[in-house]
Amino acid sequence: MDKATKIISFANMKGGVGKSMLTVKTALLLASEPYNYTVAVIDADAQGTIVKRRKLEESKGIKDFKLEIYQSSFDDVKQITRELYSSEKYDYIFIDIPRSTTGYDAETLSKILVFTETVIVPLLASESELTSSIEFIKILKSLQEAKEKKGLVLNIFGLANKKRASLKMNDKVGQIIKGLKIDRFDTEIREVPTVFNNFNTNDSEYNNEKVQTYLVPFINEFVEKV
Ligand SMILES: Nc1ncnc2c1ncn2[C@@H]1O[C@H](COP(=O)(O)OP(=O)(O)O)[C@@H](O)[C@H]1O
Numbered sequence: 001m002d003k004a005t006k007i008i009s010f011a012n013m014k015g016g017v018g019k020s021m022l023t024v025k026t027a028l029l030l031a032s033e034p035y036n037y038t039v040a041v042i043d044a045d046a047q048g049t050i051v052k053r054r055k056l057e058e059s060k061g062i063k064d065f066k067l068e069i070y071q072s073s074f075d076d077v078k079q080i081t082r083e084l085y086s087s088e089k090y091d092y093i094f095i096d097i098p099r100s101t102t103g104y105d106a107e108t109l110s111k112i113l114v115f116t117e118t119v120i121v122p123l124l125a126s127e128s129e130l131t132s133s134i135e136f137i138k139i140l141k142s143l144q145e146a147k148e149k150k151g152l153v154l155n156i157f158g159l160a161n162k163k164r165a166s167l168k169m170n171d172k173v174g175q176i177i178k179g180l181k182i183d184r185f186d187t188e189i190r191e192v193p194t195v196f197n198n199f200n201t202n203d204s205e206y207n208n209e210k211v212q213t214y215l216v217p218f219i220n221e222f223v224e225k226v
C-alpha cells in the first residue's frame, strides 16, 4: 500500500437516504475484483443494519468475506477507527454513522467524524429531505473550518440518490450543492430497486449488467476523486 488509509463516511442526519446501502455497495465493490482494495466498514449504527446482514450470511455458511465489518457503539467509534487506521492494513475505512432523531450538533458529529477526511452526503430529490440536508451540510462546513484551523482536511461531497428521470425536483439537488459550495459527484444514483434494495455484504455482483450501468460509474468516479 503506497498511500495512507482513507477514511470515508456517507452521512446525513436523515434516515432512509441510502447511507448504509451506499456504504456497503461502495465498500464491497472496492474490496472485490477488479479493484481489490483492502476495505473495512465500521458499523456505528446502534441498529446494526450492516452487521445484521453479515451475521445472517455467516449463519448461512458463507465464509471468506473480502469486506471486513466491525461493529461499534457510538462511544467506541473513535478508538476503533484509530486502531484500524494504525494497523495500516486498509486502503479505505468506511464509517456508517447512526441516524440522529434529534439532529446532529457539531460537537456530536465531530466525535464520530474525528478522523474522517471525506464525507459524502446522499441527497434525495424531495423538498423535506433537502431542507434538513442543508442544515446538516452547514454543520459539516463548520466542522470543516474547525479542522482546517488544525491543519486537517474534511472534504464534503454531495451525491444525488434515488434520482428519477421524470422528477422536477432533480434540479434542486444541483442548485443546493452549488449554493453551499461543496463538491459533488457527477454520477447520480438512480432509483433502481434490483440493484440498491437488496444489499448483501459478500458478493459485489460486479459483472451484473445493472451494477455495471447504475453503480460502477459511481465507483470509478469515487476512486478518481476521493
Ligand atoms: N437508489 C436507490 N434505489 C433503490 N432503493 C434504494 C436506493 N437508495 C436507497 N434505497 C433503499 O432505501 C432504503 C433505505 O436505505 P438505507 O441505506 O438503509 O438508508 P439510511 O442508512 O440512510 O437510513 C433501503 O431499503 C435501501 O435499499
Ligand SMILES: [Mg+2]
Binding pocket: 019, 020, 021, 045, 049
Ligand atoms: Mg443506515
